[in-house]
Amino acid sequence: MQRRMRGWTWIGGPLLVVLGLLHAGGPPARAQSGPRVEARVSADSVKVGERFTLTLVVTRAAGRDATFPSVDAGSAVFGDLHAVRRGAVRTRRSSTARRVDSVAYEVTTFALDSAHVPVLPVRLASGGDTTVVGTPPRTVPVVSVVGPDAKALRTPAALIPFSRPAWAWGLLALLTAAALGGGAYGWWRWRGRDADEADAPEAASAYEAASARLGRLERRHPSGPEAAEAFYVDLTEALRVYLVRRIGVRALEQTTAEVVAALRRRPTMHEETIRRLQAVLEQADLVKFADAQPSPAESRSVLEEAQAVLDALEATRRRHDAQATDDTPSSA
Structure with a gap:
């Protein structure tokens, strides 16, 4: 009898813990955090001119609308990356109060060694209130397009010196004098223009x-x-x-x-x-x-x-x- 009771205690103890968790509704849910945005690239490293995918993913509240950078924003937004085209914005529900938006850009770069991706802004709007969140900056390694036989490349040999004729030295002296005279005249005109602008009233448009x-x-x-x-x-x-x-x-x-x-x-x-x-x-x-x-x-x-x-x-x-x-x- 005592052996049977000990067996029931060994089995029933964990069962009671599981039933207690189910009755309590499982572990407490974590508090919802603020908006998060991240930038993901489809390759660890790229070649110069090679096209790859840059994906922006933002996790936001269900009541806010996300606006991503346009494809023609230029280097002022995308840094060393050149955006070729942008896909459609995809939205999925992570919970009843949270949404995840993502958009994929087809991009390329012509930077050497590495391409710097700056802070990419994403606007979150709710009614008349707009918040700008940015991705952490990152760097994409750019591999060399030179083949494995690059060690065989040699530096060019020094040019063989040739003697210059006397007329070439005279022409060089004339060109130097003309350049100095033109520079002095330009400096004089520049100083005179600055003086005129300083004396002129504040009438510039x-x-x-x-x-x-x-x-x-x-x-x-x-x-x-x-x-x-x-x-x-x-x-x-x-x-x-x-x-x-x-x-x-x-x-x-x-x-x-x-x-x-x-x-x-x-x-x-x-x-x-x-x-x-x-x-x-x-x-x-x-x-x-x-x-x-x-x-x-x-x-x-x-x-x-x-x-x-x-x-x-x-x-x-x-x-x-x-x-x-x-x-x-x-x-x-």
């Missing part, structure tokens, strides 16, 4: 002022966190001051989402230009508010894109002004 401010950023090399933040602050200020003076948008006191919404309410603004401006401002927001650290090459690419957006905005504004002038009835 908003476009010229913004373009000049962006041009001055070309001489800066934002390699550290503080330098990068100051670089992007000046870049966005140039664009926002232009939007205030030329377009009439209160861009200095609005967020990026509010600036984009204000521009979309203007029928003369092109959607493509607005999306390019939004990409530049969001890249700057990631540096200023999310501690993103772009390389100097990426910053130069964003600067070039900012100048291109400024040119497009000014061209649109001038066409609108010309059309308004043509539509004005002339007095008899």
Whole structure:
């Protein structure tokens, strides 16, 4: 009898534990975390010009809508990668309150040794509230396309020196003198132009002022966190001051989402230009508010894109002004 009771205790103990877990509803569910976004590549390493797949995956709340970068965003968003095409956005349910969105890009790169993938922004919108989340930056190794017999390659031999005729030395002296004279004349004209601009009243157009401010950023090399933040602050200020003076948008006191919404309410603004401006401002927001650290090459690419957006905005504004002038009835 005692032996039978000990056998029942040995079997019934674990059974009671299992029944207790089932009655309690299993282990407690983990609290839902915030939005997460990651970038996945289809290969550990690629060759120059080889096409591969970049997949962005975002886990978000069911009440938010995810917007991924467009395929024509350029190097300002994709860094060393060149996006060829983008697939459809796929959505699956991970729980009753969570969704997982993913989109695949066919990309290639022409970088040497490694391709840098910067912080890729994904916008999450819920009603009028928009949040920008970014992927961690990563590097994709790029293997050499030189074959295994590269060891047989040799450096070119030194050129055999030839004596120069006397007339060649005379021609070289004349060309040197002409270059020095042209440089001195150009420096004199440049100094005179700067003096005229310093004495002239503040009558330059908003476009010229913004373009000049962006041009001055070309001489800066934002390699550290503080330098990068100051670089992007000046870049966005140039664009926002232009939007205030030329377009009439209160861009200095609005967020990026509010600036984009204000521009979309203007029928003369092109959607493509607005999306390019939004990409530049969001890249700057990631540096200023999310501690993103772009390389100097990426910053130069964003600067070039900012100048291109400024040119497009000014061209649109001038066409609108010309059309308004043509539509004005002339007095008899």
